[in-house]
Amino acid sequence: MKQGEASHLYRTPETGNKVLEYAYSHSTALPPTLTQYHSSAVANREDSEMLSSNAQSQLHGFLARAIGAKKVLEVGVYVGYSAMAWAYAVGPGGKVTGLESDEGFAAIARGAFEERGLGNVEVVVGNAAETLPKLNPSEPYDIVFLDADKPGYIGYLETLLGKSLPGSSSRLLRPGALIIADNVLRSGHVADDSIPFDDSWSEQGWKSHVDSIRAFNDRCVAEPRLETFMLPLWDGVSLLRLRD
Incomplete structure (x- = not known):
């Protein structure tokens, strides 16, 4: 396949969707309690577009197990779905720490963890720009997942x-650790200025987010300590490997 032909890989969008579903069904399944929580959030929350997809969580779990990750830091917890996925991936002997600015979301997430008997997840409430620098883990993190406010991404990276x-x-991070950044394509706007903004935000709000993510993406690929690969899947996922 030539560079740029990805959008024409399948003859119709319907075929593309069927291929994606086929691929997901032929990937290691997530625990039923996790997919049930995802389904419940989608059905009952008006802001459920903030959830990661089950397929993306399959990728996260694969990456965590592939590098033997035991310590994961998540910036942006929302209602706890993705943190739960990391918790299952690292197992009872691992630990997941989530940073969440919203006390309401944190309370929902903690309740979900407790209900499912997940004792290897903690949530720290506060602005991540303030809580992240204060972290002093006994052992460095193997993976960091960035899924919070997009204008804050560069600061978190620094x-x-x-x-x-x-x-x-x-x-904070061990040599070879992964930083996984979500929403790095922003519905394609970072790559194509001709796409009209939808009405989920003001035009100014959209531009702020797009400009912030573009700056973050440029910063990542220019950083000599990072090996970077951007996946054009979902809303864009950047995989960054720290090299010493």
Whole structure:
């Protein structure tokens, strides 16, 4: 397949959707309690578009197990679905720490964790720009998942890099750790200025988000300490590997 032909890979959108469903069904399944929670949130929450998809969580679990991850940091917890997926991926011997600015979301997430007997997840409430620099884990994180306010992404990245310096005895990320950033294509707007904005935000709000993500994407690919691969799936997912 030539570069740029991805959008024409299948003859019709219907075939493309069937292929995606086929691929998901032939990937290692998520725990039923997790997919049931996802279905419930979609059915009962008007803001459920903030959820990661089950398919993306399948990818997250695969990556966590592939690198033997035991410690995961999530920036932006929402109602706890993705943190729950990480918790299942790292297992009872692992630990997931989530940073969430909204106390209401944090309470819902904690309730969901408790209901499912997940004792390996914690939620820290507060502005991540303030709580992230204060973290001092006993062992560095293997994976960080960024899924919070998009204008904050660059600041979070700078904190993660600045507190994971080569040779440092105390660091947030281990050498070879993964940073996974969600929503890095913003419905395609970062790549195509001709796409009209929908009415979910004001035009100014959209432009702010798009400009922030473009700056983040440019920063990632220019950073010599990061190996970067952007997946043009879902709303865009960047996989960043920290190299010392």
